[in-house]
Every structure is written in structure tokens, then in C-alpha cells.
Ligand code: RFL
């Protein structure tokens with residue numbers, strides 16, 4: 373058994389774990405990140421694309437904002453397509469100038485890995501059989517295997533940043549953990565293609581055939597999604613079939629100007645709302661997808677991971693610098709308040725824009741009326757916009 377020690381052991385090298393490690397390192401707090409997959413695998417995952425101002429500021433503050441500021445796109449609004457028309461949501465005008473940044477999660481993760489390497493941060497990849505021990509005592513530790521050798525990592529605290537399928541959440545005893553969940557009867561089939569985006573802003577489309585989203589990564593890289601039922605298989609979706617389906621769900625003039633091309637990535641993501649409470653247990657603290665999942669409709673998953681990391685890094689810094697445990701004790705409650713607001717918003721965006729097979733006549737009318745009301749009411753648009761650009765933290 374090889375034994376080492378750190379102050380904060382971080383499980384998971386996704387955006388939550390890497391950002392937490394970067395912020396703590398800059399504050400003089402020692403961390404080790406344990407990641408189950410290879411770096412190549414982590415950097416190959418295509419996920420989020422929309423960053424709130426809060427995350428943008430955090431990345432800049434952590435010294436990892438330079439490439440984002442060069443290559444990212446600031447978006448002042450987006451469109452909702454409905455009934456063959458596009459309605460503009462003027463985020464900046466409705467929120468007193470607030471905007472979002474379109475910059476891929478893949479790029480954020482790459483920038484964080486580079487910064488960790490430059491600062492000599494330790495990220496152990498392909499760490500297998502990670503297990504958490506003695507969470508409720510003063511001396512927790514983590515065991516894992518790397519290249520066939522057993523390791524033990526002693527620490528003061530463990531940050532569980534290992535996503536929805538990780539081990540950290542499951543290390544909280546079942547009697548203490550409460551889970552709240554809604555699984556939707558559909559998923560998103562996503563395609564990445566090296567084609568110019570159909571519009572310079574995002575288009576969320578509500579259509580009787582189902583939801584569609586036109587997004588992007590840069591001027592020659594587009595990201596498109598269509599709602600599919602839960603039993604669809606990605607192998608059954610040729611590129612041709614995908615483009616036809618996407619076009620059928622967009623207003624005719626938008627569909628006519630869509631440039632298609634070969635997909636360079638294609639995958640189906642199920643949609644789910646999920647919260648595990650509390651987010652801490654003894655010396656274990658959960659952040660990001662390890663503690664909660666939102667459907668991607670509101671573009672909130674990565675941004676919620678960032679606000680968790682903000683609260684958690686402040687709490688650790690308070691403990692190490694000032695000997696204060698107040699923010700550690702209140703971390704779960706503080707983070708959950710913001711999480712539930714994003715849960716509500718993501719659920720609502722999902723509800724108004726997707727086709728729900730079980731809706732029935734009444735449900736369909738209410739859904740159409742939600743959109744009618746939204747397009748005709750500035751108050752409703754202000755509410756959408758303030759949530760989309762991100763509630764303060
Ligand atoms: P991650 O990214 O899942 O990273 C967790 C890491 O932990 C590792 N791991 C383990 N490591 C060690 N031991 C174990 N036992 C482990 N088990 C797991 C994993 O390999 C992984 O590297 O969680 P994190 O860091 O909390 O980040 C969360 C975000 O990735 C996620 O919320 C977003 O991608 C969600 N999301 C979006 N969020 C937004 O804010 N804006 C968007 O526009 C947006 N679009 C999306 C999305 C998610 C999507 N999918 C595929 C779920 C679009 C899609 C299609």
C-alpha cells in the first residue's frame with residue numbers, strides 16, 4: 373500500500389473537481405484529484421455549451437479565462453421558435469445588460485487541465501476502485517488502485533465531484549440521504565458537425581413533432597439536438613435522418629438556411645431532474661452532478677456545478693485561513709437553495725418546450741398558452757431571462 377497525504381481529496385476530474393482544485397491551489401490549499409477515466413476520455417466528452425456570467429467570472433478569477441475570452445462568444449439573447457415563427461428573448465435588454473458566454477465544456481475542461489499541469493497540481497487519472505473511509509471522524513481517507521498498486525490518501529476533507537454515477541454520493545448512508553427525482557419520458561439526440569451555425573444565436577424550438585435546439589461551439593462548429601423517445605437507439609439515426617427530423621421541427625426559412633454535413637459526434641442523453649440531500653456528511657462534501665442533475669433545457673448543469681464550487685471553495689478557505697467552520701456547516705443548505713431554483717427553472721423550460729406524450733388535450737392547451745403568455749408579457753420574459761443568465765451567488 374502506497375500512502376500519501378493531502379488537505380482536500382477531490383474525487384472526479386470533471387469541471388467541478390478541476391475548478392475546485394484550481395481555486396484551492398491558488399489559495400494555498402493542497403489537493404489531489406482522483407479521476408476514474410483517462411484524460412483523453414474526459415476531454416472527448418461533448419457536453420455543455422452555455423456559461424453564465426458567474427462561471428465566466430470564476431474562470432477568469434482562477435486564471436483560466438484567457439482562451440475563453442479570445443474564442444468564446446458573448447450572446448445577448450436567443451430565439452424560441454413556435455408555430456413556425458421565431459420569437460426573440462433579449463437577455464441583455466431584459467436583465468439590464470447581462471449576457472451568457474458560449475464556450476464548450478470540453479474547452480473549459482481542457483483549460484483547467486492545462487492550468488493544473490502548469491501549477492504542478494496532482495491529477496491521478498485511471499484511478500480505479502476509489503473508496504471513501506471514516507467520513508464522520510477527523511481523519512477521513514480514500515483508497516484506490518492505480519496501475520495495479522493499492523494506494524491510501526489521507527486528508528482533512530473529501531470533495532465528491534464524481535458526477536451522477538460516482539461513488540461519493542453513495543457513500544452517504546441511505547438512512548441519511550434523501551433523493552428527489554423526476555425522469556422524463558424522452559432524451560436528447562445530439563449531433564456535432566463542422567458546419568456554420570444556422571443562426572448567430574441559439575434557437576430553442578417547440579414543435580408538435582417534439583423539441584429541437586440549434587446551438588454552436590464556434591463559427592464552424594454546430595451543435596444540434598432533437599427530442600427522441602427513451603427507447604430510441606443512436607444506431608438507428610443516420611445523419612440524413614437526423615437532419616430531416618431537425619429541419620421538420622424548425623420554421624421553414626430557418627430549415628432552408630440550415631447547412632448540413634457529416635456528424636463528428638452523435639449521442640443520446642436521457643433527461644432527468646434529481647437532487648440528493650444533504651450535500652454533506654461528516655467530512656464529505658458533494659458538488660456538481662454528484663449531488664444533482666438537471667435536464668439540459670435551461671443550460672444549468674455546468675453552471676450549478678460552478679456555484680457549488682464557489683460556495684465550497686469559500687468554505688474550505690474559511691476553515692484553513694481563519695479557522696472558521698461556519699460556511700462548511702451551512703454549505704449544503706446554502707448550495708441547495710440555489711440548486712432548487714435552477715431545478716425549478718430547468719423543469720419549467722423542459723415542460724413548456726417538449727412534447728409530452730401523456731399531456732392530453734388540456735395539457736397541450738396549457739403548454740401553448742404558456743408560450744403565448746411568454747411572448748406577450750415582458751414580465752414573463754424578464755423572469756425567463758434572469759434565470760437563464762443565472763441567479764446571483
Ligand atoms: P462530470 O462532468 O460528470 O465529471 C465527473 C467526473 O468524475 C469521474 N468519476 C470518478 N472518478 C473517480 N472515481 C469514481 N468512482 C468516479 N466516478 C465518476 C467521471 O469520470 C468524471 O470525469 O460532473 P461535474 O464535474 O459535476 O460537471 C457537471 C457537468 O458535466 C454537467 O452538469 C453538464 O455537462 C450538464 N450540461 C449542461 N450544463 C450547462 O451548464 N449548460 C449546458 O449547456 C449543458 N448542456 C449538459 C448539456 C449535459 C449533457 N449531457 C450529456 C448529460 C448537454 C448535454 C447533452
Ligand code: PHB
Pocket residue numbers: 419420421422574587588595668669670671672
Ligand atoms: C449545447 O450547446 O450543448 C447546449 C446549449 C443550450 C442548452 C443545452 C445544451 O440548453
